[in-house]
Amino acid sequence: xxxxxxxxxxxxGYLEGDLSDSEKIKFEAMMAEDAALMVEYRQxxxxxxxxxxxxYANKASLKRTTTPPKKKPVxxxxxxxxxxxxxxxxxxWFISPNTNINGEITKVTIQQPTKQTPATTxxxxxxxxxxxxxxxxxxxxxxxxxxxxxxxxxxxxxxxADGNSESKNEGDKVKSPRKQLINSSELLAAKTVSIKIAKxxxxxxxxxxxxxxxxxxxxxxxxxxxxxxxRTTHKINNQLGTWIGxxxxxxxxxxxxxxxxxGRTYWAITLETEKYEWEGRLLYTRR
Amino acid sequence: MNxxxxxxxxxxxxxxxxxxxxxxxxxxxxxxxxxxxxxxKLWLKRDEVIFEKVKPYLFKVAYNNMIDVIRQNKKIVxxxxxTHDQPAQYQEYSGxxxxxxxxxxxxxxxxxxxxxxxxxxxxxxxxxxxxxxxSLEQVKVYIYRARLAxxxxxxxxxxxx
Numbered sequence: 001x002x003x004x005x006x007x008x009x010x011x012x013g014y015l016e017g018d019l020s021d022s023e024k025i026k027f028e029a030m031m032a033e034d035a036a037l038m039v040e041y042r043q044x045x046x047x048x049x050x051x052x053x054x055x056y057a058n059k060a061s062l063k064r065t066t067t068p069p070k071k072k073p074v075x076x077x078x079x080x081x082x083x084x085x086x087x088x089x090x091x092x093w094f095i096s097p098n099t100n101i102n103g104e105i106t107k108v109t110i111q112q113p114t115k116q117t118p119a120t121t122x123x124x125x126x127x128x129x130x131x132x133x134x135x136x137x138x139x140x141x142x143x144x145x146x147x148x149x150x151x152x153x154x155x156x157x158x159x160x161a162d163g164n165s166e167s168k169n170e171g172d173k174v175k176s177p178r179k180q181l182i183n184s185s186e187l188l189a190a191k192t193v194s195i196k197i198a199k200x201x202x203x204x205x206x207x208x209x210x211x212x213x214x215x216x217x218x219x220x221x222x223x224x225x226x227x228x229x230x231r232t233t234h235k236i237n238n239q240l241g242t243w244i245g246x247x248x249x250x251x252x253x254x255x256x257x258x259x260x261x262x263g264r265t266y267w268a269i270t271l272e273t274e275k276y277e278w279e280g281r282l283l284y285t286r287r
Numbered sequence: 288m289n290x291x292x293x294x295x296x297x298x299x300x301x302x303x304x305x306x307x308x309x310x311x312x313x314x315x316x317x318x319x320x321x322x323x324x325x326x327x328k329l330w331l332k333r334d335e336v337i338f339e340k341v342k343p344y345l346f347k348v349a350y351n352n353m354i355d356v357i358r359q360n361k362k363i364v365x366x367x368x369x370t371h372d373q374p375a376q377y378q379e380y381s382g383x384x385x386x387x388x389x390x391x392x393x394x395x396x397x398x399x400x401x402x403x404x405x406x407x408x409x410x411x412x413x414x415x416x417x418x419x420x421x422s423l424e425q426v427k428v429y430i431y432r433a434r435l436a437x438x439x440x441x442x443x444x445x446x447x448x
Contacts, residue, residue, distance in 0.1 A: 004428075008431065012427065012431050016405070018412070043441070044434050044438050046438070046441055047433075047434045047437035047438050048406055049387055049407060050384055050387075051406070051407055052306065054303075054309070055302055055305075056301040056305035056322060058323070059297055062297045062301060064290060064294065065290065
């Protein structure tokens with residue numbers, strides 16, 4: 001490493017404002033006698049980088065809260081019988097063998113709907129790409145499994161072919177999704193997947209999901225509510241798709257986007273549940 | 288550090304941290320990743336990190352993360368490799384700032400790191416040494432070399448540093 005001469009040390013120190021008063025006087029005297037040194041100092045002074053105002057756009061996504069969400073007011077006594085009856089009905093619906101939402105979600109299925117294709121199940125569609133941790137239940141419910149809760153939802157969004165969302169009225173049926181292959185090379189590129197929740201009304205901490213290949217389900221431990229109605233949209237191979245499912249834990253959609261400035265692509269997620277709306281980014285790191 | 292202090296750190300340091308990373312790595316996507324990872328780590332370690340010392344902690348974590356990313360992506364810019372085919376043209380720049388910005392790109396990674404920490408963030412030599420894992424002497428040398436290189440570029444931008 002370079003050894004500085006005394007002159008260089010004083011020059012650097014003066015430039016950086018690190019000299020004592022006596023050293024400053026000494027160096028200023030040297031500059032007064034040495035025109036070349038003065039020029040050198042003036043030139044080096046111009047190399048100080050001007051401070052720029054840079055704003056980090058995703059600051060909101062960094063903030064955290066551990067405060068539990070405020071509970072909604074308890075129903076009045078008069079509504080209790082109705083609530084009990086609804087719970088019993090839901091319980092029957094949950095344990096029905098025709099539904100596949102009554103277990104812990106352990107699989108991710110990425111599917112791509114078409115406009116008119118009837119619903120199919122995972123077993124019927126061999127080219128479904130899945131990432132499995134424990135194989136108990138199919139995460140993505142078929143349309144038949146989700147129609148019951150859908151009919152109770154006040155607003156259901158579907159994704160048009162042009163990417164614009166449109167709202168449907170209460171009780172409208174949702175077009176059936178068809179499970180679809182996602183490019184496996186894209187999945188393999190995802191090693192570290194972090195979900196950034198940019199907007200949320202519930203306390204969710206950012207969760208990094210390590211995957212060997214593909215995606216793993218989002219399993220934020222803070223979320224313990226069950227039976228959420230989830231609508232996702234995604235775009236795979238330039239085809240927009242919508243999936244509406246009834247899941248016990250939120251599931252993300254996959255939406256590849258391109259950053260305007262850098263041109264880099266990233267996976268974006270949009271997730272809407274019956275109660276909350278999220279949006280965020282699904283980032284990935286290439287191996 | 289409690290939750291409120293953590294969120295205060297986001298307000299206080301996210302912008303500067305992002306500026307430091309994006310200036311060094313020149314990749315907004317990667318910079319965003321690094322910032323997210325850095326604050327994720329801070330959140331996980333919030334019980335261990337003292338609020339008053341959080342800024343150098345953040346910069347150190349981000350710096351190490353950035354080095355990992357640079358190595359992974361093989362983005363280390365070698366000064367002697369850098370563009371004979373695209374010599375800087377002084378006439379293209381409207382002012383000193385643009386020239387400096389261009390020159391900054393051409394500095395070796397260590398020099399760029401220390402000079403941005405010094406000028407943008409106002410860190411002392413000691414703090415820079417701590418963040419970048421360098422000795423005090425190395426910090427001084429890198430800063431001095433960086434300034435000489437920048438000076439040379441400003442004086443004659445067509446001369447490769």
